[in-house]
Amino acid sequence: MATVSGGGSSERFGFIHRYRQAFGVATLCRWLGVSRSGYYRWRDREPSQRELSDQALLKKIASIFDRSEGRYGSPRVHKSLARQGVHVARKRVARLMQENGLKARVTQVTRRQPGLKRFKQRGENKLLQFGDTTACDQVWVADVTYIKLGDRWSYLATIMDRHSRRILGWSLSYTRTTELSLAALTYALRKGRHTEGVILHTDRGIEFTASAFQDALTKAGIEHSVNRPGHCTDNAYMESFYHSLKGELIRKSHFKDIDHLRRAIGRYINQFYNTVRLHSGLDYNSPMEYERMAA
Structure with missing residues (x-):
């Protein structure tokens, strides 16, 4: 009591x-x-x-x-x-x-599964010299997170504009492959935003360093930036989004299958997070409101 x-x-x-x-x-x-x-x-x-x-x-x-x-x-x-x-x-x-018992849904960020090997390839963290963004379409960030669905793991890849925090593209699958990250990138590119010279920052996972993904970046004029080995906080913006997603949607919810989860994530991103969710880092504006103000 x-x-x-x-x-x-x-x-x-x-x-x-x-x-x-x-x-x-x-x-x-x-x-x-x-x-x-x-x-x-x-x-x-x-x-x-x-x-x-x-x-x-x-x-x-x-x-x-x-x-x-x-x-x-x-x-x-x-x-x-x-x-x-x-x-x-x-x-x-x-x-x-x-x-009156009105307590927001919160959760700790779920840590990634241990024991998954990363391909260590050459690459640099271009954000260390870039500094803070001053407009949209200067820096995008991308990552993949795990979501437990019944007795299986599903994988969500997302791409965010770091300046506005808007989720530009995402893809959900039972398999963590290059096709997953390519689908998220394709989703983002379909929005017709300026991409020439954009820096896309990711970790060193094979889904982002594979040749097919690199070819797609080159074709769009996007430069690739990667985390420093052992510095997962280099991609803190994307981790913050996953914290919100899991706390506000995934935890305490039941999804009967991956299609059900996909619809719920689409609704969360398109009808709540991007459009109306107040973001403390954006002076309590939603990502799309912030983009309109910055335009």
Whole structure:
């Protein structure tokens, strides 16, 4: 059971009201050192203006939380309220969400499976000299992550514009091959974006260093950049996306087959992440909003 430390009678009465069915009013009143008559007077009194205001604000918070399908915590809910012209303290939003059980879906990033050998080929990390991006289509980043589907592993390849964090291309398969990364690249190229001179940064996996993938990059005028050996944080932007994807979509969800998972990922990327999800690194704009502002 939750605990109450400090606080006045009103806070204690509120605690009793929330847990009365589980533990009983008499037991909670004895535990918290308040009278039952005091609790019933508190329960039956008219709500204060502050309480009425909290109730109205909670409806707006719950609406934003539901539209995000439980993915927004208090910082993004707070920013969403501000975009609607509702200016309140962030701590107040956090308090109301906590009191009403509105907790965002979060998870730790799943580590990659150990024991998978990487092909070590020559290549340099061109981002070390590039610095920060100033516009879209300067640096793209790509990676592959594992998603458990029943008793099998599936593999998701994604390509992101590092400046806007927009996912440009993705592909899902039961096999981790060059065809997987090529499909994601083809998806990105179909958007008709400027590619001449773009740097695509990846790890040193064979799906990115294979000749077929390299030929496709050369044809599009894209330069390849790779992680330094032993420096997985060189591709932190893509890892951050996988953290969001797994926490906001994959965890606690059941997918009956790979087609079901593919539809869910497509909906997450195209209808939520790219279009409406507020990104703290973009001053709480979505990737596509950020691209429109930068245009």
